[in-house]
Amino acid sequence: MIERxxxxxxxxxxMTTFICHPERGGPHPAVIFYMDAPGIREELxxxxxxxxxxxxxxxxxxxxxxxxxxxLGPLTPDxxxxxxxxxxxxxxxxxxxxxxxxxxxxxxxxxxxxxxxxMGAVGYCMSGQYAISAAARFPKRFAAAASIYGVRLxxxxxxxxxxxxxxxxxxxxxxxxETDHWAPMEMVEALKAHLKTNGAKxxxxxxxxxxxxxxxxxxxxxxxxxxxxxxxxxxxLFRRRLG
Numbered sequence: 001m002i003e004r005x006x007x008x009x010x011x012x013x014x015m016t017t018f019i020c021h022p023e024r025g026g027p028h029p030a031v032i033f034y035m036d037a038p039g040i041r042e043e044l045x046x047x048x049x050x051x052x053x054x055x056x057x058x059x060x061x062x063x064x065x066x067x068x069x070x071x072l073g074p075l076t077p078d079x080x081x082x083x084x085x086x087x088x089x090x091x092x093x094x095x096x097x098x099x100x101x102x103x104x105x106x107x108x109x110x111x112x113x114x115x116x117x118x119m120g121a122v123g124y125c126m127s128g129q130y131a132i133s134a135a136a137r138f139p140k141r142f143a144a145a146a147s148i149y150g151v152r153l154x155x156x157x158x159x160x161x162x163x164x165x166x167x168x169x170x171x172x173x174x175x176x177x178e179t180d181h182w183a184p185m186e187m188v189e190a191l192k193a194h195l196k197t198n199g200a201k202x203x204x205x206x207x208x209x210x211x212x213x214x215x216x217x218x219x220x221x222x223x224x225x226x227x228x229x230x231x232x233x234x235x236x237l238f239r240r241r242l243g
Contacts, residue, residue, distance in 0.1 A: 001049060002113070008061070010103040012096070015065045016040075017104070020049050021057035021113050028057040029242040030114040032104055032134065034097070034127030036216075037089045039064055039072040043218045051122075054235055056242070057114040059104055063097060063127070064088050089126050094159050097130045098137045105141060118143030118170070120238045124215065125182070129153055129161045132172060136164035143170035144241035146234055149212050150174065151182045154190045162194045165202070172202035173237050175230050180212040205233070 002023050007014035018040065021028050033048050040062050052058040062070045072085055108114035119141050123131035128150015135145035145168070147153060147161075153174070154162045165172065172195070176188045185206075192204040207214065207229065211221040215230045 001052060003049075008103055008107050010065075011099050012066050015100055015103065016062045016070060017107075018045055018048060018060040019057065019113070020045075020052045022052065022055060025055065026057070026113055027115040028052075028055055028113065029117055029119060029238070030108045031056045031058050031120040031122065031238065031242075032101065032131075033058050033060045034121065034123035034130045035060065035063055036125035036127060037085050039085075039088075040070050041072075043216060046217075047215075050231070051234065054238070056120070056238065057108070057111075059108070061100060061104060063092060063100065066096075067091060092126070094129065094133050097127075098133060101130075101134045101138065105138065118242050120144040120146075120242050122146040122148065122234060123150060124148045125213070126151055128174070128183075132161040132165060132168075132174075133159065135170055135172065136161070136167040139167055139169040142168075144173075144237050145170065146173040146175070146237060148175045148215055148230055149177050149180055149183055153183070154187050154194070162191050165195060165200045166198040168200055170201070171237060171241050172200055173233055174202065174204040175233060176204065176206050177210050177212050177214055178206055178208050179210070182212055 003020045048058040048060045121131040128147030131145045135142040195202040207226045210223045210226045213219040214223040215227045
C-alpha cells in the first residue's frame with residue numbers, strides 16, 4: 001500500500017488530504033471518503049486503507065482545514081471537545097464541500113495514481129449528505145455514492161440531498177441505523193419515498209438493532225456484524241459501478 005498526506009489547494013486554502021492506494025495495478029478508480037464529525041484520525045485512515053486494498057485510490061480530505069483543525073482527539077464526554085466539534089461541524093455547508101470536491105477532482109485529473117474513469121464517494125454521519133450531493137453536483141464523474149448513517153439527507157433547503165438526488169446518474173446506497181437520534185426513521189422513510197418518485201437508482205437499507213456510528217471500530221456502539229455488512233455493501237457497489 002502506498003500512502004501520502006498532501007495539501008490540495010482549494011478556493012479557501014490548503015486542504016490536507018490522506019491518500020492511499022495499492023502499490024501495483026494502477027491507476028485505480030478514485031473514491032472520496034468524507035470524514036465524520038470527530039475529524040481525521042487513525043480509525044478513519046484504517047478504514048480508508050481497507051477500502052483501498054480492493055483496488056481504489058482513496059482520498060480522505062480534512063474538511064476542517066478552514067479552521068486549522070484536523071485531529072480533535074477521542075470523542076469523549078468532555079464538554080469543551082464536544083462543543084468545538086459541533087461548532088466545526090456547523091461551520092460546514094454543502095456549497096463549501098462541493099468547492100472542496102471540485103478541487104479534489106482537479107487533483108485526481110493530474111495524479112497518476114487515480115484513473116480517469118468513474119469515481120465513487122462515501123460519507124459517514126455528517127458527511128453522508130456530502131457524498132450524495134457530490135454525485136448530484138458532478139454526475140458525469142461519480143458513478144456511485146454511499147451514505148452511512150448520514151444526517152440531514154432530507155431538509156427544507158433547496159440543496160437538500162433528497163431533492164438534488166434526481167440529478168444523479170449513478171447508483172446510491174444509503175445505510176441507516178435503526179436507532180439514530182441524528183437520522184431518525186421519519187427522515188429515512190421520507191428519503192425512501194422521495195427516491196422512489198424521482199427515479200433514482202438507489203437502495204435505502206435499515207440495519208436492525210444497531211445505533212448511529214455502528215461501523216466505527218473505536219466507538220462503544222460498534223457492531224461487528226453490521227459493520228461487516230456495510231463493507232460488503234460498499235465493495236459490491238463500487239465493484240458494480242467502478243469496476
